[in-house]
Amino acid sequence: MNPHTPYILVAYGTSIFIMLLIAVLPILRGRKLRQELRNRASVENQRHQ
Amino acid sequence: MNPVMKFIHKTGSPAYFYWLSGRMIPWLWAIFAVLTIWGMYQAFFVAPTDYQQGESYRIIYIHVPAAWMSMMIYILMAIFGAIGLIWRIRIAEIFAVSSAPIGAAFALIALITGSIWGKPTWGTYWVWDARLTSQLVLFFLYLGVMGLHSAIDEPRKAARAAALLALVGVVNLPIIHFSVDWWNTLHQGTTVKIGGGSKMPNSMLIPLLVMAIATKFYYGAALLTRARNRLLDQDRRRGWVAKKIKEDQL
Amino acid sequence: MSAFISLLKRDLLLAVRSRAEVLQPLFFLLVVVSLFPLGLGPGPALLARIAAGVIWIAALLASTLSLDGLFRADFDDGSLEQFLTSGHSLSLLVLAKIIAHWLTTGLPIVLFSPLLAVWLNLPREALPVLVKSLLLGTPVFSLIGAIGAALTVGLRQGGQLLALLIFPLLIPVLILATGAVSAATDNIGSSAYLLWMAAYAVLMLTLAPFACAASLRISLS
C-alpha cells in the first residue's frame, strides 16, 4: 500500500462521482419528461375519442 | 439561401436537431468509455512512477484534463451565447445554457483534485498557486452565469442574459489569468509548477492526451443530453413533439 | 449629445437632492476600514502592511453597494423605457449614468483615501500612488458594475447576485492596485502597474457601455 494511494483514490473517487452526477441526472430527467409527455398525449387521445 | 444558411436553418429546426442528437449520444458515450478505460489503464500501469513525487502525480490524469475542459467549455459557452444573441438561434442559446453546469463541474473537479494533490506535494490542501487561484475564479464566473440564469424567470430572457454575462466574462478571462499569474510571482517568487514544467517522457504524456480527448466526448454527450431535454421541455406544445409521440420516436 | 449632457446634469441634480442616500457608500467605507484595526489590533507595522489591501477591498465593497440603485430608480419610474425609445444611442446615455455614478461614489472614495491611509498607517511615500491607483480603479468599478446592475435591474434581490457577478471581474484591478502600492512602499517603481490599470480602464471605458446597453435591452424585454 503506497502512502499516496489514499490521495489518488479520494481524488479519482470524487471526480468520478461528480462526472457521474452531471451525466446521469439529465438522462433521468429526460426519461421522466418524455414519459410525462407520452402520458399527457395518451390522456388527450382518450378524451378526444 | 446559400447552402451554409440552408444547413444552419436545417439543423436549427428542432425536430431535425432532436433526431440527430438522439442518434449521436450513444456513440459519444461509447467513444468516451473506450478512451477512458484505455487512458486509465495506461495512466496506472504503463506510466512510470515519478522520481520526485512518487505515485501521487497520477492525479494529473484527471486534474489537468478537467482544468483544460473547464476553460474550453467557458469559451464555447461564450461563443454559443454570442451566436444565440446575434442571430437569435434558439439552439445556440440552449447549448450555452446547458454548457454552464458541465463546465462548472469540471472546474470543481479541477479544484478538488488540485487541492488533494497539493497535500502530498506541498503538505497543505490549499496553496494559492497561480493556476489553482485562476481555476477558483473561473469557478466563480460559472456560478455567476448559472446564478443569473436561475434568477430570471422567462427562459428566453434568462438565456440571453446569461449569454451576455458569459461574453463579458470571456473578454476578462485572459486578463484575470495574467493578473493572477503576476500576483503569484509577485508574492511567492517561482514555486514548482504543477508537473507541466518538467519534460515528461512519452509514456507519461500519452495517457494525458488520451484523457483530454475522452473528456471532450464526455462534454459532447452530456451537452446534447441536456440540450435535448431543454428543447423538448420548451417545445412540449409544438406540433413536431406531438408528431414524434404519435410515431413513437420520442 | 445634448441628451447626454442633460441626463448627466439630471442625475447629478437627483444625487444632490437625495444627499443622504449618496453619502451612504462613503460612510460604509469609513466604517469598514475602521473595523480592521479593531479586529486585527492597532499594531502600526501590521496595519502598514495590510493598508493598501484593506482600503481597496473596502472601496470595492462601497461602490458595489451603490451600484444596485444605479438603474433601479429609472427602471421603476419608466425612465429606462424613455431612454430606449428616445432614438438616442443607449450606450451613450448609459455612459452618462456611469459617469454620474462615478462622480457620486468613486470620486468621494478617492478624496477620502488620504484619511484612510493615515488611519492604517500607510507609509507616506505610498500615498500618491494609492490615490493615483484609486483614480484609475474606481471608474472600472462603475463601468463593470454598471453591466452587473443592468443585468440584475429587474430581479427581486438583484443586489447579492450583482456582487457575485462582478467581483471575479474586478480581481485584476485589485491585484494591480495593491501591487502598485506595495511597489511604492518598497520604493521600487510602480508606474508599470498604474499604466496597466490605465490600459484596463480605457478598455472597459470602450466596451462596457455597449455591453451595459445590451444588458438593459435584455432586462427590459
Place this chain on the structure above:
Amino acid sequence: MSKPLKYNPRAALVDIYPPAKDNTAQCTHELDTQIVTAVDKQVAEQEENVCIRVENLLFERWFIPVFESLNFSVKAGETLLVRGTNGSGKTTLLRLLAGILDPTEGRIHLPELPVAWLGHKLGIKDSLSVRENLQFMARFHNMQPTDKLINETISQLDLERVAEQDAGSLSAGQRKRCALGALLFQSEAIWLLDEPYSNLDDNGMKVVDRLLTLHQQNGGITILATHGALTPQSLEVRELIVLGYQDSERYRESLA
C-alpha cells in the same frame, strides 16, 4: 419604392414647438424587396402613404404566443385605437412597435421617424418639480427649454397651479398630464400611448383629446391602447382588435 410622403407639422403648436430637425419629417417607406413578394409590391404601391406595416407579427412569452398573429398597416395622419380585453397583448403589441420588445415571428416596417412612448410607468422623476421634469424632457428631445416653451406646455397641460411642486406630491392624474408633456416635445414622432386615459379626470381627458387631434392634423401617427370605454371623442379613429391567444381559434384547435 412607394412615393415618399412629405408632411410638415403645421399644427397651431408648430410655432412654439419648431421641429427639432430642420428637414421635414420623411415618411419614406422602403420595402425589403426579398421579403415582400411581387404581389405585395403592387398592393403597397396603391396604398401610397402607408407608413407602418406589420406582417404576421407574433410574440411568445414562455413559448406561448401572447396574441393571435397580426397583420395591419397605418397611414400617415391616422390614429389607430387598439382594443382588446385584459391580457390580450395590447401592451405587448405597443412595446413591440416601440422597439422595447423584439418579435418572435413576423416583421414590423417602421419609417425613419422617432417614437414617443408613454406606458403605465410615466417616466418622470418624483423628486423633481413639474417644471424641472419638463425642462429635462425638452432638452432630452433636442429642444431648447426656453421659459416661453415650458410655460406654454404647462398651460397646455393645465398644470399651472402645481408647476413648482415635486412630481411625487401630485395626484396620479396630474402626474399623467406631466408625462404627456414629453409628447409635445416630440411633435413629429409616432405616438405610442398605452392607456393614456387611465386615472385622468374629465378635463384631463379633454387635454389628451386636444393633443391627439393636434397630432392627427399634424399628419402624425398615433397608436393608443385602451381596454375600457375611454376612447378619444373628438377625432375619427380606426380600430384594431387584438385577440389574446387564449381566445383565438388556433388555441382552441390545439386543445381539440
